[in-house]
């Protein structure tokens with residue numbers, strides 16, 4: 001377990017533009033604002049999505065591309081460092097016209113219709129990812 005602090009004096013509140021790639025734009029904001037560690041949450045809507053599901057047997061992501069407009073019902077992610085670069089690991093729950101939900105691991109290719117985010121930077125420690133043999137994932141080295 002790692003004990004860090006929320007940097008209460010620096011919470012970023014903003015919105016993304018229509019057509020932005022959700023994951024790429026949030027990553028750029030963290031890089032620009034020098035936020036290596038933290039958490040991010042948001043709500044909004046997307047015009048299409050790319051959701052991952054991790055196949056635990058074959059240790060690879062399976063991708064579910066959704067070419068439809070959906071509400072972002074829930075979005076939560078963390079910010080850490082992987083391969084010396086800012087890396088956002090985020091999961092998203094989307095709702096369709098009938099209110100049915102689908103969700104998964106956020107991949108590039110999820111396009112914003114409207115999105116409001118809040119980023120909470122952390123300080124007082126380091127969150128670094130490295131390859132984990134047991135899972136095949138890049139996990140925190142705590």
Ligand code: ZN
Pocket residue numbers: 089090091105106
């Ligand atoms: Zn994930």
